[in-house]
Amino acid sequence: VVFSTAQKFFESAVEDYPEPPIWKGELYLELHRATSTTQAALKRGNRKSEALMRELELWSTVAAIKHNYEYPLKDIRDLWRQILLLQFHDILPGTSISWVHEEASEMYEQIEAQSEALITKALSKVLGDGNETLRLNPSPIPQFGVTSLAGTRERSVSYSAVQATDSGVKIENNLIQVEIDNKGQIFSYLDKRNNRQLIPAGLTANVFQLHVDIPSQWDAWDIDDSYKRTVVDLAEIDSMEIHGETNEQILRITKSFGSSKIKQEIFVEQDSFDLNTKVVVDWQETEKFLKLSFPFSLHTDSAFSETQYGHVNRPIHENTSWDAARFETVGHRWVFVGEPDYGIAIANNATYGSDISRSRHGSESVVTVRKSLVRAPKFPDPNSDHGVHEFSFIISAAASIADAIRSGYKLNNPIRSIKGVSSAEISPIVESFDSSGVIEAIKLASDSSGDVIVRIYESEGRRGEFKMKTNFDFIEAYATDSMERRIDSNLEISGNDLSFRMRPFQLTTIRFAR
Numbered sequence: 001v002v003f004s005t006a007q008k009f010f011e012s013a014v015e016d017y018p019e020p021p022i023w024k025g026e027l028y029l030e031l032h033r034a035t036s037t038t039q040a041a042l043k044r045g046n047r048k049s050e051a052l053m054r055e056l057e058l059w060s061t062v063a064a065i066k067h068n069y070e071y072p073l074k075d076i077r078d079l080w081r082q083i084l085l086l087q088f089h090d091i092l093p094g095t096s097i098s099w100v101h102e103e104a105s106e107m108y109e110q111i112e113a114q115s116e117a118l119i120t121k122a123l124s125k126v127l128g129d130g131n132e133t134l135r136l137n138p139s140p141i142p143q144f145g146v147t148s149l150a151g152t153r154e155r156s157v158s159y160s161a162v163q164a165t166d167s168g169v170k171i172e173n174n175l176i177q178v179e180i181d182n183k184g185q186i187f188s189y190l191d192k193r194n195n196r197q198l199i200p201a202g203l204t205a206n207v208f209q210l211h212v213d214i215p216s217q218w219d220a221w222d223i224d225d226s227y228k229r230t231v232v233d234l235a236e237i238d239s240m241e242i243h244g245e246t247n248e249q250i251l252r253i254t255k256s257f258g259s260s261k262i263k264q265e266i267f268v269e270q271d272s273f274d275l276n277t278k279v280v281v282d283w284q285e286t287e288k289f290l291k292l293s294f295p296f297s298l299h300t301d302s303a304f305s306e307t308q309y310g311h312v313n314r315p316i317h318e319n320t321s322w323d324a325a326r327f328e329t330v331g332h333r334w335v336f337v338g339e340p341d342y343g344i345a346i347a348n349n350a351t352y353g354s355d356i357s358r359s360r361h362g363s364e365s366v367v368t369v370r371k372s373l374v375r376a377p378k379f380p381d382p383n384s385d386h387g388v389h390e391f392s393f394i395i396s397a398a399a400s401i402a403d404a405i406r407s408g409y410k411l412n413n414p415i416r417s418i419k420g421v422s423s424a425e426i427s428p429i430v431e432s433f434d435s436s437g438v439i440e441a442i443k444l445a446s447d448s449s450g451d452v453i454v455r456i457y458e459s460e461g462r463r464g465e466f467k468m469k470t471n472f473d474f475i476e477a478y479a480t481d482s483m484e485r486r487i488d489s490n491l492e493i494s495g496n497d498l499s500f501r502m503r504p505f506q507l508t509t510i511r512f513a514r
Contacts, residue, residue: 026312032093033223033328034215036353037289037372039094039101039381040389044350045108046092049083051412052115055138056122057443058149061452062429063122064444065472065514071444072118082111095220098381123418130422139413140432140439141406146415149439151426154417158247158270169242169251171268171275176397178268178275180206183235184253189275191397198296198344198397200361205294206277208234208255208262209370213289219377220384225327227289234262259284274407275395282388283374291355291370294395296344298337299365303356304401305331306408309440309457310505311401316356316367328355328372333408336401337367345396345404346371349411350389402435405459429471430454437466437502445484445511452512453484458502466508467499474512484511 037043057076063069090096091104127134133154137146145155160173168181179188185204190197199205212230215222238254250267263280281290304311316337318324334347335354346369353372358365371393374385394407429452432439438459445451452474456466477498479489491500491510502508 025314028322028326030325031218032221033353034221034375034377035093035095036328036330037094037351038220038375038377038384040350040374040385041387042086042092042094042101042104042108043352044390045105045111046083046087047350047412049079049086049108049111049115052112052119053079053083054413054441055416056115056119057441058138059119059122059126059136061442061444062426063125064450065429065452067125069122069125071450072122073444073446073448075114075118076443077446079111079114082107093221094381094384096380098383101381101384126426127418127421127423129420132421132424133417133419134421134423134425136416136418136426137413138416139409141409143406143410144415147428148432149428149430149442151418151423153424156247159244159249160268160270161246162242162249162251162267164242169240171251171266173268173270173272175271175273176268176275178266180240180251180266182237182240184237184240184255184264185235189395189397191273194342194398196342196397200295200297200364200366203295203361203366205296206266207293209291209293210234210257210285211289211291212287213375213377214287215377219379220381223289223328225324228327232257258288273397273399273403275397277393277395279373279391279393280388281374281391283376283385286376287378288376290373290375292373292393293368293370294346295361295366295368296337297364298342298344298367299339300337300367301358303329303367303369304336304404305329305354306334306404307332309507310459310461311336314356316358328353330354333412334404335369336399336404337369338399343399343401343403345394345399345401345407347394347396347404347407347411349392351391401460405438427471431469431471432456433467433469434464436460436462436464437468439468447484450514451484452514453480453509454512455507455509456502457507458505461504463501463503465499466502467497469498470496470512472512472514474514476513477510478513480509480511482507482509484509486511 060071064071134151135146136151140148142148146152160171163170171178177190181187186206187204189199210232211227213227215224234257240253250265253264255262261282265278267276301317302313303316304313330352336345355370357368377384396403436459437456441455443453478486481487
């Protein structure tokens with residue numbers, strides 16, 4: 001046994017095995033499939049914390065550059081350390097004892113409160129006091145008419161009218177028409193522009209499905225494929241009502257089952273291919289598994305799922321025993337299924353587990369995406385997941401992977417509305433001119449120098465030249481590693497304009513010395 005470092009280990013590994021073969025995809029572990037779902041509240045806390053920290057770093061940097069604000073480096077570092085502690089197993093996987101989960105939930109609440117307070121403090125410096133209302137977009141993707149990483153005056157967001165019909169309700173805009181039956185299930189999702197029906201005839205989407213879930217071992221860790229043998233569609237509803245005025249209407253559905261309840265809201269924005277749904281589950285079951293199912297009329301043998309700074313493409317057929325064993329997979333903010341010229345994306349704000357399969361329905365090829373919501377294992381925490389959980393989804397028709405990325409940011413880095421400010425707008429301090437190059441982080445350097453760090457990743461798996469512009473002055477700009485240390489690069493600079501080439505899924509960090 002030699003006490004060493006990770007770097008020396010990999011250097012010696014390269015010496016021992018200089019030309020290893022390339023392995024396509026992940027090294028899928030045929031165990032621990034449940035860890036992407038168990039303890040849903042901790043999964044949501046992790047996702048929310050990451051998003052808030054991204055926003056905190058952004059607005060604190062804007063305040064520091066434009067308004068001589070003291071960047072809260074120590075507070076940010078302390079918050080990140082807490083978040084990273086909570087990502088330890090068995091905390092984030094949800095496989096600890098009750099005491100750990102209770103303390104972790106309290107820590108996530110504290111992290112959220114502290115982050116929000118620091119964001120408010122930074123924005124008060126940027127915006128001042130007044131009578132304006134501003135909508136701020138912390139995401140790298142423009143949304144609701146607000147430029148990425150910027151802010152503008154309040155703009156209304158219109159929802160399509162929800163119309164009662166003999167068979168249920170209909171929600172329609174100029175691009176899509178969604179029809180929902182009296183059980184709250186979608187039997188028609190029509191892409192009007194492409195004249196394409198997304199739901200196979202005779203099937204329904206937005207179906208909550210309940211399974212018996214008793215793995216042979218490792219309750220909190222694992223799912224056995226035998227769970228699919230027992231399934232109940234939660235078709236009965238308590239109520240289905242239309243709420244809101246014209247241009248603000250939503251459909252509300254409530255369901256009861258066992259000792260639990262589901263409340264769901266469905267709405268469609270104007271001029272959008274997106275179907276939005278919010279789900280609140282008061283979960284009181286034991287050794288059960290709740291999923292939300294969407295079958296689509298598509299022909300494909302694979303599905304894309306977001307990973308950190310990119311995505312992975314997995315087979316969804318069962319040709320081999322390895323394929324069959326991959327019956328539950330993990331994804332971050334979105335999954336995407338599609339044909340060469342047409343796709344459907346499902347983005348989420350709090351879940352990680354899915355099962356995606358292909359089948360035949362009559363003469364049609366069907367791809368079914370089922371999002372894993374909550375479980376209820378008894379060991380090592382007998383009260384696993386009991387309580388209230390909130391989930392949001394965007395189902396996007398006529399989508400590309402770029403649209404899936406957009407929806408993921410839209411849900412996880414939403415518009416922030418601020419009232420009582422003097423500023424009429426906030427201009428972005430960094431502008432991107434390439435849709436596949438995503439600005440993932442803007443922060444000040446960790447060494448207290450005041451240098452600005454901008455981190456970009458190539459999101460679509462293609463090569464190209466990335467162009468960006470800064471709206472602040474700097475002395476020097478150069479590429480760094482993840483520790484913010486200078487490295488060689490192909491960076492070209494002309495005034496405040498920068499360009500550099502990126503490989504598929506490449507992560508690039510630029511440091512701006514000030």
